Amino acid sequence: MNTPDDDWLRLDQQICFSLHAASRAFNGVYRVILKDLGLTYPQYLVMLVLWEHDELPVKKLGEHLRLDSGTLSPLLKRLEAAGLVRRERSARDERSVEVRLTEEGVALRQRALQVPRRIAASTGFGPDEVRRLRAHLDELTTALDAAALAEPPGGSPADERS
Amino acid sequence: MNTPDDDWLRLDQQICFSLHAASRAFNGVYRVILKDLGLTYPQYLVMLVLWEHDELPVKKLGEHLRLDSGTLSPLLKRLEAAGLVRRERSARDERSVEVRLTEEGVALRQRALQVPRRIAASTGFGPDEVRRLRAHLDELTTALDAAALAEPPGGSPADERS
DNA sequence: CACAATTCAGTTGTGCGCAATTGAATGACG
DNA sequence: CGTCATTCAATTGCGCACAACTGAATTGTG
Structure with a gap:
């Protein structure tokens, strides 16, 4: 009774x-x-992961x-054409492709170190604000993922009958 | 001295x-x-705007x-092919194209009324939480937009010399 | 061992987002 | 009035996101 559908x-x-x-602003x-x-x-984002895992x-x-893989391939x-990364099929499991940084890719990390500072400056947010927002967003993502699993297209989960 | 660049x-x-x-989860x-x-x-999103403005x-x-226009055109x-919208060049200003809902487009609004409820259910967030998050995000967007204007590619705004 | 199901990367097709450009219409100014 | 700058929508080109599918390698099961 509180808020009609229109609102x-x-x-x-x-x-x-x-x-x-x-x-999109980000x-x-x-x-x-x-x-x-x-x-x-x-x-x-891919490079960030690789800088951590190599x-x-x-x-x-x-x-x-x-x-x-539709996005990553x-x-x-x-990235390989840019010389930052090498891809080689795994010897153990020929289905899998190992991605590893080239020397150039590793070296790029140094130049990337300035990025977070400049981003932080652009947001005008302090560490605490960032942390709170991040927590909020993660919470949201978790909830949305759970909902996506619970609600396969078509109707409510209650419709689930064998 | 607080947090090295690596962190x-x-x-x-x-x-x-x-x-x-x-x-992306959303x-x-x-x-x-x-x-x-x-x-x-x-x-x-486009339909939401049109339902407001017609x-x-x-x-x-x-x-x-x-x-x-690169995205909207x-x-x-x-949307026009789907029969929800009509586009016609403005008589006053031939550069401009007026977008208006068809009857079908107007009618779709009824079926869309259920969407917000289902989304809200998926987030698991209450009205207050939503409001706080929205405020946070808007604040962020405003800051990012301002920064984007202040920092044309290349360097800091201080570099601006005639 | 053989055969079915699964796992993995890659490809194809559709749609969004944005930069850059085009071309037509309009507006401003001398 | 004529010229030049501006304002629009549309197009092109590139990259990402995702669904659907392909095909090869691996794993599980009888």
């Missing part, structure tokens, strides 16, 4: 607008800053980033 | 990961729910959504 549709607009807009700032490094934002099969990379090809 | 690179990872992941939930309506998530030039639509073509 919900307006409120809903604001929520998804906000997230969408924030995501993306835009990264784009500008990463241009110096010759990386796109998703490529930067060698990973595509599958593991995808788990860290929540991306599948061409992206990794481009 | 920043790790912390930074977490921030951008969180936002990126949340955005997108995924919308995708499932909107499939019933035959809309993608960005198409839904008739708008592409330019205004883009300002509401922060999207340019093909998207609107698809």
Whole structure:
């Protein structure tokens, strides 16, 4: 009785607008800053993972980033063409492809060290604010993932009958 | 002296990961729910604006959504092909194209009224939590936009010399 | 051992997001 | 009035995201 559906549709607009807009605004700032490094934002994310792990099969990379091979395969090809990464099929399991940094890829890390500072400056957020926002977002993601699993297309989970 | 650059690179990872992941998780939930309506998530955003305004030039639509014609033109073509929208060049200003809902487009609103409830259920967030998160995100977007303006590619704003 | 199910990377097709460009219409200014 | 700059929508080109599928390698089971 509180809020008729009409109002919900307006409120809903604001929520998804906000997230969408924030995501793209962030993306835009990264784009500008990463241009110096010759990386796109998703490529930067891949490099961050590799700087931590140094060698990973595509599958593991995808788990860290929540991306599948459909996205990663061409992206990794481009990183390989840029000379930052090498891909070689695993000897143990020929289905798997190991991604590893080249020397050039390792070296790029030094130049990337300045990125977080510049990003932080752009947000104008302090460490605490960042932490709170991150916690909020992670909470949201967890909830959404759970809901996505519980609600396979079509109806409510209660419809589940053998 | 507080946190060496190495740690920043790790912390930074977490921030951008969180936002990126949340955005795509949200997108995924919308995708499932909107499939019933035959809309993608960005198409839904466009329809939300049109349900509020009923008739708008592409330019205004883009300002509401922060999207340019490069994104909107093909998207609107698809909405037109789906019979939800009509596009006609303005009589007053032949450069401009007016977008207006068809009867079918107006009618779709009824079926869309259920969407916000299902989304809200998926997040598990209450109205207050949503409001706080939205405020946080808007604050972030505002800061990022300001920074994007202040920092044209290449260096700090202080470099600005005639 | 043989055969079915699974796991993995890659490909294809669709749609979004953005930069850069094009071309037409409009507006401003001398 | 004519010229030049601006404002629009549309197009092109590139990269990401994701669903669906392919094909090869591996694992599980009888």
